[in-house]
Amino acid sequence: MTLYSKIIGTGSYLPAKRVTNQELADQLAAKGIETSDEWITSRSGISARHFAAPDEKSSDLAVKAARQALDMADMQPNDIDLIIVASSTPDFFGSFPSTACIVQQKLGITNHGAAVDVQAVCSGFVYALSTADAFIRAGVHKNVLVVGAEVFSRILDFSDRTTCVLFGDGAGAVVLGPSQEPGLxxxxxxxxxxxxxxxxxxNTFAGATAGEAYLYMDGPAVFKMAVSVLEKVANETLKKAGMQQDQIDWLIPHQANLRIMSGTAKKLGLPMEKMVVTVDQHGNTSAASIPLALDAAVRDGRIQRGQNIMMEGVGGGFTWGAVLARF
Incomplete structure (x- = not known):
C-alpha cells in the first residue's frame, strides 16, 4: 500500500505589537530617515507588520502556532514524532541547541522524537514541508510538526529604509500525518x-562572530531572480503531479512583494482571486509567510478540503521551491 502525507492541522501566531506604515515612518523620521506610507505601499503592497516583544523568541511564536495546529489536528504534543522548524532567526544564532529542540521542550514533548532546524530563509517552509513529506512516505516518521517562525525585526537595520520597512515577525505551523490518499x-x-x-x-563565524549582523538585500537582483524562478518551479511541480495550471484552486506564494506575487499569478494564468494575500498586513515574515497565509485562508473558510494548493517561495542562498498539496 502506497503511503502519503496529508496536512491535518494548521496554526499561526502574530505578535501583539502591530506597526502601521505611518507609525514606522514617524519612528524613522525621528532618526532623520525619510519614508512614507505611500512610498512603502507602492513598492511592496505592505501596509502593516507585527514586531515581537523584547522577550519573545522564535520558539515562543512557534509554540503558539504549533498549539493551534495540534488542536485542529485533534492531537496531543506527544503524538508528534518529528519537529522541523524553518527559521533564519533561531533562538541561538550560529550556535545550539536548535530552535526545534526548544519548541519540543516548550510543548512538553517527552517521547524522544526527532527535532531539527532547516535553513533556507524565505524558502524554508517549503523545504521543511517537502522534507516532512519524504519522512512520512518512507515510513520513518508518522506525525510531523512543521513550523516557520521568524523574528526578523531583530536583524533589521533601521537606518536602511529599503529593507527595514519590508519585514515582520510571526509564525505558522502545520501538522502532517500519514494518509492512504494523496495529500502532498x-x-x-x-x-x-x-x-x-x-x-x-x-556576518561570519570562524571562532568568533565578525561582520555586519543586519540583513542585506539587493532588491532589484532579488526581484529579478524571484520573477524568473517562481513560474518555472510551479510548472515543474505541476508536471511532476501530472496536473495543469487550471487545476490550482489556491496559490500561496511567499509573501514578500505584491508585485512579484501578482506577476507570478498572471504567468500561471490564475486570477488574483485565487491567490492568498497577507503581505499587506504581515509584511515579509520569511519562512513564516506561507504557513501564516495558509492558516488565514483555512480559518476564514476560503480553503476547503479536497482543494489543490500551490505553495512556493524564494529566499537567500539563493533558494527556491514549491509544494503542491491537496488539502
Whole structure:
C-alpha cells in the first residue's frame, strides 16, 4: 500500500505589537530617515507588520502556532514524532541547541522524537514541508510538526529604509500525518549558491562572530531572480503531479512583494482571486509567510478540503521551491 502525507492541522501566531506604515515612518523620521506610507505601499503592497516583544523568541511564536495546529489536528504534543522548524532567526544564532529542540521542550514533548532546524530563509517552509513529506512516505516518521517562525525585526537595520520597512515577525505551523490518499502531491526544491550575496546577513563565524549582523538585500537582483524562478518551479511541480495550471484552486506564494506575487499569478494564468494575500498586513515574515497565509485562508473558510494548493517561495542562498498539496 502506497503511503502519503496529508496536512491535518494548521496554526499561526502574530505578535501583539502591530506597526502601521505611518507609525514606522514617524519612528524613522525621528532618526532623520525619510519614508512614507505611500512610498512603502507602492513598492511592496505592505501596509502593516507585527514586531515581537523584547522577550519573545522564535520558539515562543512557534509554540503558539504549533498549539493551534495540534488542536485542529485533534492531537496531543506527544503524538508528534518529528519537529522541523524553518527559521533564519533561531533562538541561538550560529550556535545550539536548535530552535526545534526548544519548541519540543516548550510543548512538553517527552517521547524522544526527532527535532531539527532547516535553513533556507524565505524558502524554508517549503523545504521543511517537502522534507516532512519524504519522512512520512518512507515510513520513518508518522506525525510531523512543521513550523516557520521568524523574528526578523531583530536583524533589521533601521537606518536602511529599503529593507527595514519590508519585514515582520510571526509564525505558522502545520501538522502532517500519514494518509492512504494523496495529500502532498509533488514538490521541487532548488538552490544556486552563486547568488548567495544578493540576500544575506553578512556576518561570519570562524571562532568568533565578525561582520555586519543586519540583513542585506539587493532588491532589484532579488526581484529579478524571484520573477524568473517562481513560474518555472510551479510548472515543474505541476508536471511532476501530472496536473495543469487550471487545476490550482489556491496559490500561496511567499509573501514578500505584491508585485512579484501578482506577476507570478498572471504567468500561471490564475486570477488574483485565487491567490492568498497577507503581505499587506504581515509584511515579509520569511519562512513564516506561507504557513501564516495558509492558516488565514483555512480559518476564514476560503480553503476547503479536497482543494489543490500551490505553495512556493524564494529566499537567500539563493533558494527556491514549491509544494503542491491537496488539502
Amino acid at each position: 502531491l509533488a514538490s521541487a526544491l532548488h538552490a544556486d549558491g552563486r547568488h548567495s550575496d544578493i540576500l544575506c546577513m553578512p
